[in-house]
Amino acid sequence: MTAYDPGRLVPMTTHVPAYAAPAAHAPLERTTVPRRAVGEHDVLIEIKYAGICHSDIHQARDGWGEGIFPMVPGHEIAGVVAETGSGVTKFRVGDRVGVGCFVDSCRTCEHCLRGMEQYCERGATGTYNDHGKDGEPTYGGYSTHVVVDENYTLRIPEGIALDEAAPLLCAGITLYSPLVHWNAGPGKKVAIVGLGGLGHMGVKIAHALGAEVTVLSQSLKKQEDGLRLGADHFHATADPATFETLAGTFDLVVSTVSAPLDLSAYLSLVKTDGALVNVGAPEEPVSLNLFSLINGRRTLAGSMIGSIAETQEMLDFCAAHGLGAEIEVIPADRINEAYERVLASDVRYRFVIDTSTI
Ligand SMILES: [Zn+2]
Ligand SMILES: [Zn+2]
Numbered sequence: 001m002t003a004y005d006p007g008r009l010v011p012m013t014t015h016v017p018a019y020a021a022p023a024a025h026a027p028l029e030r031t032t033v034p035r036r037a038v039g040e041h042d043v044l045i046e047i048k049y050a051g052i053c054h055s056d057i058h059q060a061r062d063g064w065g066e067g068i069f070p071m072v073p074g075h076e077i078a079g080v081v082a083e084t085g086s087g088v089t090k091f092r093v094g095d096r097v098g099v100g101c102f103v104d105s106c107r108t109c110e111h112c113l114r115g116m117e118q119y120c121e122r123g124a125t126g127t128y129n130d131h132g133k134d135g136e137p138t139y140g141g142y143s144t145h146v147v148v149d150e151n152y153t154l155r156i157p158e159g160i161a162l163d164e165a166a167p168l169l170c171a172g173i174t175l176y177s178p179l180v181h182w183n184a185g186p187g188k189k190v191a192i193v194g195l196g197g198l199g200h201m202g203v204k205i206a207h208a209l210g211a212e213v214t215v216l217s218q219s220l221k222k223q224e225d226g227l228r229l230g231a232d233h234f235h236a237t238a239d240p241a242t243f244e245t246l247a248g249t250f251d252l253v254v255s256t257v258s259a260p261l262d263l264s265a266y267l268s269l270v271k272t273d274g275a276l277v278n279v280g281a282p283e284e285p286v287s288l289n290l291f292s293l294i295n296g297r298r299t300l301a302g303s304m305i306g307s308i309a310e311t312q313e314m315l316d317f318c319a320a321h322g323l324g325a326e327i328e329v330i331p332a333d334r335i336n337e338a339y340e341r342v343l344a345s346d347v348r349y350r351f352v353i354d355t356s357t358i
Pocket of ligand 1: 053054055056075101170171
Protein backbone atom coordinates (compact mmCIF):
# COMPACT_ATOMS: atom_id res chain seq x y z
CA MET A 1 0.00 0.00 0.00
CA THR A 2 1.43 3.39 -0.93
CA ALA A 3 0.24 6.62 0.57
CA TYR A 4 1.27 8.74 -2.37
CA ASP A 5 0.55 8.39 -6.04
CA PRO A 6 3.93 9.10 -7.65
CA GLY A 7 2.19 10.94 -10.47
CA ARG A 8 0.55 13.46 -8.16
CA LEU A 9 1.68 15.62 -5.28
CA VAL A 10 -1.42 15.22 -3.11
CA PRO A 11 -1.83 12.34 -0.64
CA MET A 12 -4.03 9.55 -1.94
CA THR A 13 -6.65 7.51 -0.23
CA THR A 14 -6.01 3.82 -0.79
CA HIS A 15 -8.28 0.80 -0.64
CA VAL A 16 -7.42 -2.18 1.54
CA PRO A 17 -8.96 -5.65 1.92
CA ALA A 18 -11.55 -5.99 4.69
CA TYR A 19 -14.52 -8.03 5.87
CA ALA A 20 -17.70 -5.98 6.00
CA ALA A 21 -21.41 -6.37 6.68
CA PRO A 22 -22.93 -4.81 3.51
CA ALA A 23 -26.23 -4.15 5.33
CA ALA A 24 -27.80 -4.80 8.72
CA HIS A 25 -28.24 -8.54 9.40
CA ALA A 26 -26.35 -9.46 6.19
CA PRO A 27 -23.44 -11.89 6.61
CA LEU A 28 -19.99 -10.34 6.52
CA GLU A 29 -18.12 -10.71 3.23
CA ARG A 30 -14.75 -9.83 1.77
CA THR A 31 -14.50 -6.39 0.21
CA THR A 32 -12.18 -3.38 0.15
CA VAL A 33 -12.51 -0.12 2.08
CA PRO A 34 -10.79 3.24 1.75
CA ARG A 35 -8.09 4.30 4.19
CA ARG A 36 -7.00 7.91 4.31
CA ALA A 37 -3.49 8.94 3.33
CA VAL A 38 -1.05 8.95 6.26
CA GLY A 39 -1.24 12.45 7.72
CA GLU A 40 1.42 14.33 9.67
CA HIS A 41 0.46 12.75 13.01
CA ASP A 42 -0.81 9.42 11.68
CA VAL A 43 0.61 5.95 11.74
CA LEU A 44 -0.22 3.31 9.16
CA ILE A 45 -0.74 0.03 11.01
CA GLU A 46 -0.42 -3.34 9.37
CA ILE A 47 -3.09 -5.20 11.31
CA LYS A 48 -2.07 -8.70 12.43
CA TYR A 49 -5.01 -9.70 14.63
CA ALA A 50 -8.49 -8.39 15.39
CA GLY A 51 -10.64 -9.64 18.26
CA ILE A 52 -14.35 -10.31 17.87
CA CYS A 53 -16.22 -8.35 20.54
CA HIS A 54 -19.87 -9.05 21.36
CA SER A 55 -20.66 -5.43 20.44
CA ASP A 56 -19.35 -6.08 16.90
CA ILE A 57 -22.27 -8.46 16.46
CA HIS A 58 -24.75 -6.01 17.99
CA GLN A 59 -23.64 -3.29 15.62
CA ALA A 60 -23.26 -5.41 12.48
CA ARG A 61 -26.81 -6.63 13.10
CA ASP A 62 -27.92 -3.10 13.99
CA GLY A 63 -29.04 -4.02 17.50
CA TRP A 64 -28.45 -0.43 18.66
CA GLY A 65 -29.88 1.23 15.53
CA GLU A 66 -28.41 3.80 13.12
CA GLY A 67 -25.61 1.58 11.89
CA ILE A 68 -23.42 2.88 9.05
CA PHE A 69 -23.15 0.31 6.23
CA PRO A 70 -21.12 -1.20 4.79
CA MET A 71 -19.66 -1.80 8.25
CA VAL A 72 -16.20 -3.19 9.02
CA PRO A 73 -16.33 -4.09 12.71
CA GLY A 74 -13.35 -4.59 14.97
CA HIS A 75 -12.05 -2.47 17.84
CA GLU A 76 -9.59 -4.93 19.30
CA ILE A 77 -6.71 -4.33 16.91
CA ALA A 78 -3.12 -5.50 17.26
CA GLY A 79 -0.48 -4.93 14.62
CA VAL A 80 2.78 -3.34 13.61
CA VAL A 81 3.56 0.20 12.45
CA ALA A 82 4.24 0.16 8.70
CA GLU A 83 4.62 3.89 8.06
CA THR A 84 4.68 7.09 10.11
CA GLY A 85 3.67 10.65 9.29
CA SER A 86 6.34 13.37 9.31
CA GLY A 87 5.24 14.71 12.70
CA VAL A 88 4.96 11.37 14.54
CA THR A 89 7.15 11.21 17.65
CA LYS A 90 5.72 8.31 19.66
CA PHE A 91 6.15 5.42 17.21
CA ARG A 92 8.58 4.05 14.67
CA VAL A 93 8.14 1.62 11.81
CA GLY A 94 8.12 -1.89 13.25
CA ASP A 95 6.66 -0.96 16.65
CA ARG A 96 3.99 -3.28 18.06
CA VAL A 97 0.81 -1.29 18.48
CA GLY A 98 -2.86 -1.58 19.29
CA VAL A 99 -6.07 0.33 18.67
CA GLY A 100 -9.13 0.11 20.86
CA CYS A 101 -12.69 1.40 20.71
CA PHE A 102 -12.03 4.98 19.61
CA VAL A 103 -9.61 6.67 17.21
CA ASP A 104 -10.19 10.35 18.01
CA SER A 105 -12.07 12.70 20.32
CA CYS A 106 -12.70 16.46 20.45
CA ARG A 107 -9.48 17.04 22.48
CA THR A 108 -10.87 20.27 23.97
CA CYS A 109 -13.72 19.34 26.35
CA GLU A 110 -13.22 18.93 30.08
CA HIS A 111 -13.04 15.16 29.83
CA CYS A 112 -10.55 15.15 26.96
CA LEU A 113 -8.36 17.68 28.75
CA ARG A 114 -8.46 15.52 31.90
CA GLY A 115 -7.42 12.45 29.90
CA MET A 116 -10.82 10.77 29.99
CA GLU A 117 -11.40 10.71 26.24
CA GLN A 118 -13.81 7.77 26.47
CA TYR A 119 -16.30 10.18 28.05
CA CYS A 120 -15.64 13.01 25.54
CA GLU A 121 -18.59 15.43 25.74
CA ARG A 122 -18.86 15.54 21.96
CA GLY A 123 -18.50 11.77 21.74
CA ALA A 124 -15.21 10.06 21.00
CA THR A 125 -14.89 8.87 17.39
CA GLY A 126 -15.63 5.15 17.23
CA THR A 127 -13.05 2.94 15.53
CA TYR A 128 -15.89 1.82 13.25
CA ASN A 129 -19.54 2.63 12.67
CA ASP A 130 -18.83 6.34 13.12
CA HIS A 131 -17.62 9.34 11.13
CA GLY A 132 -14.18 10.92 11.58
CA LYS A 133 -13.55 14.68 11.70
CA ASP A 134 -13.07 14.50 7.92
CA GLY A 135 -16.68 13.37 7.63
CA GLU A 136 -15.70 9.97 6.25
CA PRO A 137 -16.98 6.72 7.78
CA THR A 138 -14.58 4.88 10.08
CA TYR A 139 -13.83 1.22 9.36
CA GLY A 140 -12.57 -1.17 12.01
CA GLY A 141 -10.04 -3.92 12.44
CA TYR A 142 -11.40 -6.75 10.28
CA SER A 143 -8.99 -5.46 7.68
CA THR A 144 -5.33 -5.56 6.68
CA HIS A 145 -4.40 -1.93 7.42
CA VAL A 146 -5.70 1.09 9.30
CA VAL A 147 -4.51 4.70 9.60
CA VAL A 148 -4.76 6.13 13.12
CA ASP A 149 -3.57 9.31 14.85
CA GLU A 150 -0.55 8.47 17.01
CA ASN A 151 -2.29 9.99 20.04
CA TYR A 152 -4.99 7.32 19.84
CA THR A 153 -2.55 4.45 19.22
CA LEU A 154 -1.33 2.21 22.04
CA ARG A 155 2.00 0.49 22.49
CA ILE A 156 1.84 -3.28 22.98
CA PRO A 157 4.76 -4.36 25.21
CA GLU A 158 6.99 -7.28 24.16
CA GLY A 159 5.65 -9.37 27.05
CA ILE A 160 2.31 -10.12 25.32
CA ALA A 161 1.81 -12.02 22.06
CA LEU A 162 -0.07 -9.88 19.54
CA ASP A 163 -2.95 -12.33 19.15
CA GLU A 164 -3.49 -12.54 22.92
CA ALA A 165 -3.11 -8.76 23.21
CA ALA A 166 -5.84 -7.86 20.72
CA PRO A 167 -8.80 -8.53 23.06
CA LEU A 168 -7.18 -6.44 25.78
CA LEU A 169 -7.96 -3.32 23.73
CA CYS A 170 -11.67 -3.64 24.55
CA ALA A 171 -12.34 -6.56 26.91
CA GLY A 172 -9.18 -5.93 28.96
CA ILE A 173 -9.66 -2.21 29.49
CA THR A 174 -13.41 -2.59 30.06
CA LEU A 175 -12.61 -4.61 33.18
CA TYR A 176 -9.32 -2.99 34.21
CA SER A 177 -10.80 0.50 34.44
CA PRO A 178 -13.60 -0.24 36.96
CA LEU A 179 -11.44 -2.67 38.94
CA VAL A 180 -8.80 0.01 39.46
CA HIS A 181 -11.32 2.86 39.91
CA TRP A 182 -13.16 0.95 42.66
CA ASN A 183 -9.87 -0.13 44.28
CA ALA A 184 -9.79 -3.87 43.68
CA GLY A 185 -6.65 -5.07 45.45
CA PRO A 186 -5.30 -6.90 48.48
CA GLY A 187 -7.90 -7.34 51.22
CA LYS A 188 -10.79 -6.68 48.83
CA LYS A 189 -13.42 -9.20 47.80
CA VAL A 190 -14.40 -8.89 44.18
CA ALA A 191 -17.09 -10.79 42.27
CA ILE A 192 -17.15 -11.05 38.50
CA VAL A 193 -20.59 -11.86 37.09
CA GLY A 194 -20.40 -13.87 33.87
CA LEU A 195 -17.34 -15.75 32.61
CA GLY A 196 -17.18 -14.80 28.95
CA GLY A 197 -14.89 -12.57 26.88
CA LEU A 198 -15.16 -9.72 29.38
CA GLY A 199 -15.47 -11.79 32.55
CA HIS A 200 -12.43 -13.96 31.96
CA MET A 201 -10.26 -10.83 31.70
CA GLY A 202 -11.93 -9.51 34.87
CA VAL A 203 -10.89 -12.63 36.76
CA LYS A 204 -7.30 -12.47 35.50
CA ILE A 205 -6.88 -8.75 36.20
CA ALA A 206 -8.63 -8.73 39.60
CA HIS A 207 -6.47 -11.67 40.69
CA ALA A 208 -3.30 -9.94 39.46
CA LEU A 209 -4.33 -6.80 41.36
CA GLY A 210 -4.33 -8.94 44.52
CA ALA A 211 -8.07 -9.14 45.22
CA GLU A 212 -9.91 -12.26 46.43
CA VAL A 213 -11.92 -13.18 43.34
CA THR A 214 -15.26 -14.95 43.05
CA VAL A 215 -16.91 -15.89 39.77
CA LEU A 216 -20.70 -15.79 39.66
CA SER A 217 -21.74 -17.82 36.65
CA GLN A 218 -25.10 -19.31 35.69
CA SER A 219 -23.87 -22.87 36.22
CA LEU A 220 -20.73 -24.60 37.45
CA LYS A 221 -19.88 -25.61 33.86
CA LYS A 222 -16.86 -23.28 33.68
CA GLN A 223 -15.70 -23.77 37.28
CA GLU A 224 -12.43 -25.47 36.35
CA ASP A 225 -11.59 -22.66 33.91
CA GLY A 226 -12.53 -19.95 36.42
CA LEU A 227 -10.20 -21.35 39.06
CA ARG A 228 -7.41 -21.83 36.52
CA LEU A 229 -7.77 -18.20 35.40
CA GLY A 230 -7.26 -16.99 38.97
CA ALA A 231 -10.61 -17.13 40.79
CA ASP A 232 -10.57 -18.19 44.44
CA HIS A 233 -14.25 -19.18 44.47
CA PHE A 234 -16.90 -20.09 41.94
CA HIS A 235 -20.67 -20.09 42.48
CA ALA A 236 -23.69 -20.86 40.29
CA THR A 237 -26.27 -18.08 40.18
CA ALA A 238 -28.96 -20.55 39.12
CA ASP A 239 -28.73 -21.92 42.68
CA PRO A 240 -30.79 -19.64 45.01
CA ALA A 241 -28.59 -20.72 47.95
CA THR A 242 -25.72 -18.74 46.35
CA PHE A 243 -27.45 -15.45 47.12
CA GLU A 244 -28.09 -16.47 50.75
CA THR A 245 -24.54 -17.75 51.32
CA LEU A 246 -22.88 -14.70 49.81
CA ALA A 247 -25.18 -11.94 51.14
CA GLY A 248 -23.16 -8.81 52.05
CA THR A 249 -19.85 -10.39 50.99
CA PHE A 250 -18.31 -8.21 48.29
CA ASP A 251 -16.60 -4.83 48.19
CA LEU A 252 -17.13 -4.80 44.45
CA VAL A 253 -19.31 -6.74 42.05
CA VAL A 254 -18.65 -6.22 38.34
CA SER A 255 -21.36 -7.49 36.02
CA THR A 256 -20.34 -8.32 32.47
CA VAL A 257 -23.76 -9.72 31.63
CA SER A 258 -25.73 -8.06 28.84
CA ALA A 259 -28.94 -9.97 29.59
CA PRO A 260 -31.33 -8.29 32.06
CA LEU A 261 -30.08 -8.84 35.61
CA ASP A 262 -32.02 -8.96 38.91
CA LEU A 263 -30.19 -5.92 40.29
CA SER A 264 -31.71 -6.20 43.78
CA ALA A 265 -30.43 -9.76 44.10
CA TYR A 266 -26.92 -8.77 43.04
CA LEU A 267 -26.92 -5.65 45.22
CA SER A 268 -27.73 -7.87 48.20
CA LEU A 269 -24.28 -9.43 47.72
CA VAL A 270 -22.56 -6.05 48.14
CA LYS A 271 -21.11 -4.92 51.48
CA THR A 272 -21.95 -1.58 53.08
CA ASP A 273 -20.31 1.16 50.96
CA GLY A 274 -19.60 -1.35 48.22
CA ALA A 275 -20.53 -1.07 44.57
CA LEU A 276 -22.23 -3.03 41.81
CA VAL A 277 -20.72 -1.87 38.52
CA ASN A 278 -22.20 -2.75 35.14
CA VAL A 279 -20.03 -3.06 32.07
CA GLY A 280 -22.53 -5.20 30.18
CA ALA A 281 -25.55 -3.36 28.80
CA PRO A 282 -28.98 -4.95 28.43
CA GLU A 283 -30.94 -3.41 25.54
CA GLU A 284 -34.05 -2.89 27.70
CA PRO A 285 -34.37 -0.54 30.71
CA VAL A 286 -34.26 -2.20 34.12
CA SER A 287 -36.21 -1.45 37.30
CA LEU A 288 -34.89 -1.37 40.83
CA ASN A 289 -36.26 -1.04 44.35
CA LEU A 290 -34.07 1.75 45.72
CA PHE A 291 -34.06 0.22 49.20
CA SER A 292 -31.40 -2.08 47.69
CA LEU A 293 -29.15 0.99 47.56
CA ILE A 294 -30.31 2.82 50.69
CA ASN A 295 -29.78 -0.23 52.85
CA GLY A 296 -25.99 -0.47 53.07
CA ARG A 297 -25.21 2.88 51.35
CA ARG A 298 -24.50 0.88 48.22
CA THR A 299 -23.54 2.26 44.84
CA LEU A 300 -24.95 1.14 41.51
CA ALA A 301 -22.66 2.30 38.74
CA GLY A 302 -21.58 1.79 35.15
CA SER A 303 -18.24 2.04 33.42
CA MET A 304 -17.24 2.30 29.76
CA ILE A 305 -13.85 1.13 28.45
CA GLY A 306 -11.00 3.47 29.55
CA SER A 307 -8.90 6.43 28.48
CA ILE A 308 -5.85 6.24 26.24
CA ALA A 309 -3.50 6.65 29.22
CA GLU A 310 -5.39 4.05 31.25
CA THR A 311 -5.42 1.63 28.31
CA GLN A 312 -1.63 1.97 28.04
CA GLU A 313 -1.36 1.41 31.81
CA MET A 314 -3.51 -1.74 31.42
CA LEU A 315 -1.32 -3.09 28.59
CA ASP A 316 1.82 -2.47 30.66
CA PHE A 317 0.17 -4.11 33.70
CA CYS A 318 -0.87 -7.15 31.68
CA ALA A 319 2.61 -7.50 30.19
CA ALA A 320 4.22 -7.23 33.64
CA HIS A 321 1.90 -9.97 34.96
CA GLY A 322 2.05 -12.17 31.86
CA LEU A 323 -1.65 -11.71 31.14
CA GLY A 324 -3.22 -12.09 27.74
CA ALA A 325 -6.67 -13.15 26.66
CA GLU A 326 -7.64 -16.81 26.22
CA ILE A 327 -8.24 -16.98 22.51
CA GLU A 328 -9.26 -19.08 19.53
CA VAL A 329 -7.59 -17.76 16.37
CA ILE A 330 -9.71 -18.09 13.23
CA PRO A 331 -9.30 -17.31 9.52
CA ALA A 332 -11.48 -14.50 8.18
CA ASP A 333 -13.80 -16.82 6.27
CA ARG A 334 -15.04 -18.16 9.61
CA ILE A 335 -16.19 -14.80 10.99
CA ASN A 336 -19.90 -15.45 10.39
CA GLU A 337 -19.66 -18.87 12.02
CA ALA A 338 -17.79 -17.29 14.95
CA TYR A 339 -20.60 -14.75 15.39
CA GLU A 340 -23.10 -17.58 15.81
CA ARG A 341 -20.83 -19.28 18.32
CA VAL A 342 -20.39 -16.05 20.33
CA LEU A 343 -24.17 -15.67 20.50
CA ALA A 344 -24.40 -19.26 21.72
CA SER A 345 -21.68 -18.58 24.35
CA ASP A 346 -19.60 -21.24 22.60
CA VAL A 347 -16.17 -19.60 22.80
CA ARG A 348 -13.42 -19.78 25.38
CA TYR A 349 -13.01 -16.93 25.57
CA ARG A 350 -12.41 -14.67 22.59
CA PHE A 351 -12.24 -15.24 18.85
CA VAL A 352 -9.34 -13.45 17.20
CA ILE A 353 -9.16 -13.08 13.43
CA ASP A 354 -5.81 -13.74 11.77
CA THR A 355 -6.00 -10.79 9.38
CA SER A 356 -3.40 -12.28 7.02
CA THR A 357 -6.28 -14.49 5.83
CA ILE A 358 -8.46 -11.56 4.70
ZN1 LIG B 1 -15.77 -4.23 22.41
ZN1 LIG C 1 -13.80 15.80 24.21
